[in-house]
Amino acid sequence: MSWGNVSERRRGAPDLGVSVVILALDKHAGIASGSAESEQNDDASVGSEVGRLWLPLVRRVKQPYFGCWALPGAGLRSDISLEDAAFAALESTTAMHPHYLEQLYTFGGPARSQGGLPMVSVVYWALVGQAEAAALHEENNVHWFAADALPDMAFDHETIVDYALWRLRNKIEYSSIASRLVGNEFTLTQLRHVYEAVLGKALDPANFRRRMLASHSLHQTGRQQAEGRHRPAALYRYSADTPIEESYEGALTSLISQKVLAASMTGQYQ
Amino acid sequence: MSWGNVSERRRGAPDLGVSVVILALDKHAGIASGSAESEQNDDASVGSEVGRLWLPLVRRVKQPYFGCWALPGAGLRSDISLEDAAFAALESTTAMHPHYLEQLYTFGGPARSQGGLPMVSVVYWALVGQAEAAALHEENNVHWFAADALPDMAFDHETIVDYALWRLRNKIEYSSIASRLVGNEFTLTQLRHVYEAVLGKALDPANFRRRMLASHSLHQTGRQQAEGRHRPAALYRYSADTPIEESYEGALTSLISQKVLAASMTGQYQ
DNA sequence: TCAAAAGTGTTCTATTTACACCCATGC
DNA sequence: GCATGGGTGTAAATAGAACACTTTTGA
Numbered sequence: 001m002s003w004g005n006v007s008e009r010r011r012g013a014p015d016l017g018v019s020v021v022i023l024a025l026d027k028h029a030g031i032a033s034g035s036a037e038s039e040q041n042d043d044a045s046v047g048s049e050v051g052r053l054w055l056p057l058v059r060r061v062k063q064p065y066f067g068c069w070a071l072p073g074a075g076l077r078s079d080i081s082l083e084d085a086a087f088a089a090l091e092s093t094t095a096m097h098p099h100y101l102e103q104l105y106t107f108g109g110p111a112r113s114q115g116g117l118p119m120v121s122v123v124y125w126a127l128v129g130q131a132e133a134a135a136l137h138e139e140n141n142v143h144w145f146a147a148d149a150l151p152d153m154a155f156d157h158e159t160i161v162d163y164a165l166w167r168l169r170n171k172i173e174y175s176s177i178a179s180r181l182v183g184n185e186f187t188l189t190q191l192r193h194v195y196e197a198v199l200g201k202a203l204d205p206a207n208f209r210r211r212m213l214a215s216h217s218l219h220q221t222g223r224q225q226a227e228g229r230h231r232p233a234a235l236y237r238y239s240a241d242t243p244i245e246e247s248y249e250g251a252l253t254s255l256i257s258q259k260v261l262a263a264s265m266t267g268q269y270q
Numbered sequence: 271m272s273w274g275n276v277s278e279r280r281r282g283a284p285d286l287g288v289s290v291v292i293l294a295l296d297k298h299a300g301i302a303s304g305s306a307e308s309e310q311n312d313d314a315s316v317g318s319e320v321g322r323l324w325l326p327l328v329r330r331v332k333q334p335y336f337g338c339w340a341l342p343g344a345g346l347r348s349d350i351s352l353e354d355a356a357f358a359a360l361e362s363t364t365a366m367h368p369h370y371l372e373q374l375y376t377f378g379g380p381a382r383s384q385g386g387l388p389m390v391s392v393v394y395w396a397l398v399g400q401a402e403a404a405a406l407h408e409e410n411n412v413h414w415f416a417a418d419a420l421p422d423m424a425f426d427h428e429t430i431v432d433y434a435l436w437r438l439r440n441k442i443e444y445s446s447i448a449s450r451l452v453g454n455e456f457t458l459t460q461l462r463h464v465y466e467a468v469l470g471k472a473l474d475p476a477n478f479r480r481r482m483l484a485s486h487s488l489h490q491t492g493r494q495q496a497e498g499r500h501r502p503a504a505l506y507r508y509s510a511d512t513p514i515e516e517s518y519e520g521a522l523t524s525l526i527s528q529k530v531l532a533a534s535m536t537g538q539y540q
Numbered sequence: 541t542c543a544a545a546a547g548t549g550t551t552c553t554a555t556t557t558a559c560a561c562c563c564a565t566g567c
Numbered sequence: 568g569c570a571t572g573g574g575t576g577t578a579a580a581t582a583g584a585a586c587a588c589t590t591t592t593g594a
Binding site: 457458459475476479480497498499500501502503504 | 570571572573574575576
């Protein structure tokens with residue numbers, strides 16, 4: 001199991017790593033700022049503009065694709081789960097804790113490793129809250145990019161990001177995954193801005209309100225949030241018993257890491 | 271990169287393999303028997319009973335789980351794509367060619383490798399036509415099992431099969447994947463039996479007919495198939511320009527292997 | 541008082557569901 | 568004829584889109 005050279009290696013097993021597509025919304029996407037008694041709002045949560053999705057990339061410090069931007073990632077060890085490995089890769093490069101983490105796809109094959117050694121990447125995608133995203137210092141070769149204005153990326157990472165964005169757009173339609181991009185409490189307009197940022201189109205406020213309330217996954221807190229010179233909006237939170245995904249209650253949900261659960265709890269449901 | 275013992279190995283990279291969940295319908299699911307000028311029908315395609323899903327498993331010949339049934343699989347080499355590796359694993363154990371092949375999920379972590387060396391499995395799922403399934407000789411420790419009556423299986427393979435079945439049930443709702451389980455030409459009742467077998471429930475014949483025809487993915491051949499003492503049914507085929515999945519035209523569809531395309535062509539569209 | 545967003549009501553249309561009914565065939 | 572599934576019609580229920588309108592606030 002030790003390899004003399006590259007050509008000999010091609011017949012053996014490829015290297016194995018894990019990568020993460022980390023997504024967050026910017027401050028214009030109307031995210032409630034934490035504890036929400038926000039008569040004394042700072043400039044931030046305007047809520048009127050449409051937000052954009054952002055993701056952090058790391059600059060490569062070796063060949064191939066030296067100097068290019070790439071997804072955070074790491075090699076894979078045997079003593080932790082795939083999801084824990086993705087969690088660790090995310091944490092070690094960005095010092096953030098995801099509110100959501102799910103396996104996206106596994107990429108491999110000789111075509112993608114041009115110039116390097118063969119590599120199979122188990123890719124996860126993650127959602128982080130706006131608060132944590134804003135706290136990330138852009139140092140150590142880590143930089144945020146808007147999802148609709150990405151730089152040239154290493155390997156097939158642009159394909160991977162596109163697929164992650166597609167998955168998010170799909171999933172927001174049939175699950176309550178938007179809860180991982182908004183704060184603990186939020187107005188319906190703020191939640192709508194999240195949907196609009198992800199889907200890239202405007203939604204009818206009236207119909208959006210009815211659709212959300214009809215799903216019975218929201219719970220009115222009784223509090224309100226004033227924002228601008230108009231009627232204050234009621235604050236909601238996601239019902240604690242609402243799972244992210246109603247669809248598959250079987251095997252895979254049990255694989256959700258305790259770490260992510262903890263992070264999503266502390267980050268969101270205080 | 272060579273490992274002295276198991277405990278040392280746990281800190282290094284796990285082994286990497288590929289497994290396949292292969293699904294097929296039995297003869298009662300109303301699959302048209304090939305070239306379809308079948309006034310002279312043999313006993314087979316009755317079409318009235320509800321069919322079941324079946325899958326081939328292989329008996330393990332070494333520890334751990336010696337003697338248990340397991341999914342077909344193989345180790346991973348660097349010089350072929352993941353999908354080609356899955357294709358090869360399927361072909362070498364069952365001598366069948368899939369009409370559909372898609373990545374399902376990648377399983378890993380220390381929990382699943384109890385008793386063995388750490389292993390990451392990239393799992394694919396495949397659909398094969400009834401004709402090929404019937405031709406599989408049950409030898410070399412390969413045996414068909416009904417999906418609703420599985421034996422005790424090795425590792426976490428039961429979880430994996432459950433997930434594959436869930437994926438099939440979901441996907442049949444929003445894609446034309448059923449085309450990979452029926453024959454070249456088929457009646458609407460036969461197609462409905464496929465849906466009923468996958469979904470596990472009866473469907474209204476009238477509404478099913480309208481739904482299928484409204485999708486414009488079916489093309490009437492002009493021929494008919496007589497079957498029993500009642501009015502003969504029109505034969506349809508899937509329009510050649512209908513992709514399996516309308517949803518994601520981006521990156522991943524380009525990854526579909528030429529081998530599977532060829533197999534699905536020869537198997538289906540003659 | 542006025543602008544602006546919160547929130548409600550209403551209409552219209554497309555889709556889904558349930559089920560009645562006629563049609564063509566073999567026995 | 569008549570049982571049987573192929574195939575059509577139709578009405579009720581449901582879901583979705585569009586948009587008018589009323590309410591409540593800050594300035």
